Amino acid sequence: MAESICRLLRDGALEGEHAPALTIKDSIASPFGFHVFAHVLSQLSSFILAGKSQSRGLVVVCFSRSPSFYLELLKNKGIDVVSSDKRIQTLDCYSDPLGWKSRLTETGNFMACSHETSISRTTNVFKDVKHMDKLYNSIVELGKGLVGGGKIRFSVAIDSVDEMLRHASMSSVSGLLSKLRSHDQVSSIFWLLHSDLHEAKVTAVLEYLSSMVAGLEPLHQPANGQRGDMENFSLIEHNLKKGKFHVRFKRRNGRVRVMVQFSLQLSEKERIDKANVVLPFEHQGNGKPIQIYDGRRSLADSKHERPVGATETVQTSEDSGRGEIIYYRDSDDEMPDSDEDPDDDLDI
Amino acid sequence: MVMEDAEAPHHMLLLRNFMAQGLVHNQPLLYASPARDPRGFLGTLPSPAASKDNKSYETDPDQSKNLQEKGLRIAWQYKKYFGENQLNFDGQKGSLSLDGKHEYSNEFDLRKPLDRHFLNRQHVDCVSIQDSPDLSVLRDRCSTFSSQFPRNDGSVSCAGRIAIQSFCAPQCAYSNMEWDMLSFIRSLKSMVRSSNSVAIITFPPSLLSPSFCKRWQHMADTLLSVKAIPDEDKDLAQLLTGYQEMVGFLNVHKVARINTQVPVILEATTFSIKLQKRRYLVLECLNQAPVDGSSGTSYGTSGSCSGSSKAGNLDF
Numbered sequence: 167m168a169e170s171i172c173r174l175l176r177d178g179a180l181e182g183e184h185a186p187a188l189t190i191k192d193s194i195a196s197p198f199g200f201h202v203f204a205h206v207l208s209q210l211s212s213f214i215l216a217g218k219s220q221s222r223g224l225v226v227v228c229f230s231r232s233p234s235f236y237l238e239l240l241k242n243k244g245i246d247v248v249s250s251d252k253r254i255q256t257l258d259c260y261s262d263p264l265g266w267k268s269r270l271t272e273t274g275n276f277m278a279c280s281h282e283t284s285i286s287r288t289t290n291v292f293k294d295v296k297h298m299d300k301l302y303n304s305i306v307e308l309g310k311g312l313v314g315g316g317k318i319r320f321s322v323a324i325d326s327v328d329e330m331l332r333h334a335s336m337s338s339v340s341g342l343l344s345k346l347r348s349h350d351q352v353s354s355i356f357w358l359l360h361s362d363l364h365e366a367k368v369t370a371v372l373e374y375l376s377s378m379v380a381g382l383e384p385l386h387q388p389a390n391g392q393r394g395d396m397e398n399f400s401l402i403e404h405n406l407k408k409g410k411f412h413v414r415f416k417r418r419n420g421r422v423r424v425m426v427q428f429s430l431q432l433s434e435k436e437r438i439d440k441a442n443v444v445l446p447f448e449h450q451g452n453g454k455p456i457q458i459y460d461g462r463r464s465l466a467d468s469k470h471e472r473p474v475g476a477t478e479t480v481q482t483s484e485d486s487g488r489g490e491i492i493y494y495r496d497s498d499d500e501m502p503d504s505d506e507d508p509d510d511d512l513d514i
Numbered sequence: 515m516v517m518e519d520a521e522a523p524h525h526m527l528l529l530r531n532f533m534a535q536g537l538v539h540n541q542p543l544l545y546a547s548p549a550r551d552p553r554g555f556l557g558t559l560p561s562p563a564a565s566k567d568n569k570s571y572e573t574d575p576d577q578s579k580n581l582q583e584k585g586l587r588i589a590w591q592y593k594k595y596f597g598e599n600q601l602n603f604d605g606q607k608g609s610l611s612l613d614g615k616h617e618y619s620n621e622f623d624l625r626k627p628l629d630r631h632f633l634n635r636q637h638v639d640c641v642s643i644q645d646s647p648d649l650s651v652l653r654d655r656c657s658t659f660s661s662q663f664p665r666n667d668g669s670v671s672c673a674g675r676i677a678i679q680s681f682c683a684p685q686c687a688y689s690n691m692e693w694d695m696l697s698f699i700r701s702l703k704s705m706v707r708s709s710n711s712v713a714i715i716t717f718p719p720s721l722l723s724p725s726f727c728k729r730w731q732h733m734a735d736t737l738l739s740v741k742a743i744p745d746e747d748k749d750l751a752q753l754l755t756g757y758q759e760m761v762g763f764l765n766v767h768k769v770a771r772i773n774t775q776v777p778v779i780l781e782a783t784t785f786s787i788k789l790q791k792r793r794y795l796v797l798e799c800l801n802q803a804p805v806d807g808s809s810g811t812s813y814g815t816s817g818s819c820s821g822s823s824k825a826g827n828l829d830f
Binding site for chain 2: 335336337338340341343344345348367370371373374375414415416417419420421422423424
C-alpha cells in the first residue's frame with residue numbers, strides 16, 4: 167500500500183491537472199505518522215535521484231525537525247544528499263521561524279549558534295512563517311532553483327502542517343497548499359498532520375485539499391471511561407507497536423479507492439515469502455527451459471518436480487528467432503501493476 | 515445548490531453541463547471559482563453531442579430510456595417562460611433543430627470541448643474568489659450581472675446564469691466568515707428572484723459547521739448532493755446493476771416550488787451518475803441487481819431486464 171502511495175507521488179501530475187497531494191495523518195493513539203512520512207520521503211528521494219520520477223527535485227519544508235535531521239535520515243537510507251544537493255533542498259522553518267534570533271543578533275543581545283546557521287548548500291533558512299505568501303514564494307523559488315524554469319517539475323514535502331497552523335490561519339495555509347498543487351512545476355506534494363491537535367474541521371479541510379489520505383489508526387480501541395484499567399494500558403502499549411494503515415485514493419475516474427493494511431510492517435516470514443515469489447515473465451537466462459510461474463508456489467519448491475496443470479514450458483536461447491517476453495522489474499520493492507486502471511485517463 | 519463530496523469532483527460534471535447549456539442557448543454566464551484563473555475551466559466545457567445523422571441536434575430516442583438529468587430538468591423550469599417566437603437561434607450554432615423543436619436540455623459530449631466561438635462572446639464573465647478578503651466583490655459582480663435581466667411582465671427575452679463553484683473552499687480568505695457567506699446567499703437569492711436569472715452554487719458541506727450546513731441547505735430552492743462511489747466494491751457490484759459504469763450518486767433533496775403549494779413527488783430521489791461510453795453524462799434511477807429467482811423474491815425496480823443466473827419457477 168505504501169508502494170501505491172509512493173508510485174502515485176512518483177508519477178506526478180498530468181498536464182493541466184493538479185499535483186497529487188498526500189495527507190499523512192495520525193494521532194497519539196497510533197503515533198506512526200512520522201515513520202510513514204520518513205518512508206515516503208526516502209522513497210521519493212531515491213526515485214528522484216535515480217531519475218525514475220516525474221519530478222527532478224525535492225524541496226523539504228522543515229518545521230518540526232531541523233534540516234540536518236532529514237539529511238541524516240536520508241543518509242541512513244543510503245541517499246547521499248551532500249553530493250546530490252542539486253536535487254534536494256531543505257527550507258529551514260525550524261531554526262528561527264519568526265526571525266527572533268536575527269532580531270536579537272542585530273541588537274547585539276544574542277550570539278547565533280554556529281551549527282544552526284552553518285552554511286549548508288542544501289539548507290535555506292526561512293524566518294517569516296506567519297506569512298504564507300512569502301513561504302509560498304520561497305518554496306517555489308527553491309524548487310525552480312533545483313529544476314530551472316520551463317516544464318520540469320519538483321516535489322514538495324512539508325513535515326508538519328500543525329506547525330504551520332500555529333502561525334497562520336487555516337485559509338492562508340489552505341491557500342498555500344492549493345497554490346502549490348496548481349503550480350505548473352509542482353509534481354507532487356505531501357505533508358504530515360497530527361489530527362488530534364486540531365478541531366475536526368482542520369482535518370476535513372486538509373483531506374479536501376488532498377488526493378490521497380493515509381490515516382494511521384490504533385489496531386485496538388481502548389474502552390472509553392476506563393483509562394486506569396490495566397487491560398487498557400496493555401492495549402495502548404500494543405497500539406504503540408502496531409497500527410492500522412488506512413488509505414483513501416481519489417481516482418481520476420471519480421471513484422474512491424480504499425485500502426486498509428492491518429500491520430505496518432512485514433514480519434520476517436512475510437519478507438522471506440515475498441522474496442521467494444517469482445513474477446511471471448521474469449527472464450531466467452540460464453539456457454534451460456523456463457517454467458512460467460502459475461502463481462501457486464515458488465520455483466525453488468518445484469525445481470525437481472513436473473507440476474501438472476497450468477504450467478507451460480518456454481524454450482529460451484535455442485528459439486531466439488521467436489518472440490519472448492523479457493520483464494524488468496523497476497525495483498525489488500515494486501509490486502506488479504495490479505492497481506493500474508484503464509480508466510485512469512478518464513479525467514472528470 | 516449542490517452539496518459536493520470532498521472525495522470526488524462530480525459537482526464539476528453538473529457545473530459543466532449547466533454552463534455549457536447556457537452558452538449553447540446564448541445565455542450570458544457569470545462563473546466564480548476559487549481557482550486563480552477561472553477562465554481555464556471554460557476550456558473543459560463540453561460540446562453538444564452530434565446526432566447520428568448529423569442533421570439535427572435532437573437526442574437519439576433510444577438513449578432517452580435513461581432519465582437524462584430529469585432532476586435538473588425539473589429544476590430548470592425557466593423553459594415555460596419562453597414563448598415560441600422568442601428564441602432566435604442560429605440553426606448551426608444553437609440547439610434549435612431544423613424542424614423548429616426547442617432543445618432545452620442537450621446531451622453533451624464530455625470528450626469534445628465546446629466551440630471557441632461560444633466562449634469568445636462578450637457575455638461570459640469569470641471571477642476568482644480566492645483572494646477576496648470578503649464577499650463584496652462577488653456580490654457586486656452578481657448584482658451587476660443580474661441587473662442585465664430585469665424581470666418585467668411578459669415573456670422573457672433573455673436569461674442569465676450564475677455558477678459559483680466550491681463557495682466555501684478553504685483557500686478563500688472569507689471561508690471562516692460563516693454568517694457573511696450565509697448573508698451572501700440570501701442576497702443572491704433576492705437578485706435571482708427579481709431578475710430573469712438562475713444560479714447554481716456548489717459547496718463542500720464537510721467544511722461547514724453543522725448548523726451552517728443546515729442553514730445553507732434551507733436557503734436552497736433546489737438542493738442536490740453528489741457522492742463518490744467506492745472503487746472495486748464487491749458488495750455494491752452485486753447490489754447494483756451497471757456498477758462498472760457508475761462513478762457516483764446524485765441525490766435530489768429538494769425541488770424548487772415557487773409560488774405554489776403543490777409539492778413535487780419524484781419517482782426517485784437517488785440516481786446513479788454514469789459516463790456512458792466515457793463521454794455522456796447519464797443519470798439513472800438506481801437499479802437493484804436481480805435477486806436469485808429460486809428464492810421467490812421479486813426482481814429489482816424498473817428498467818432492469820437482466821436475467822438471473824438460475825432459472826426459477828417465477829422467471830419470465
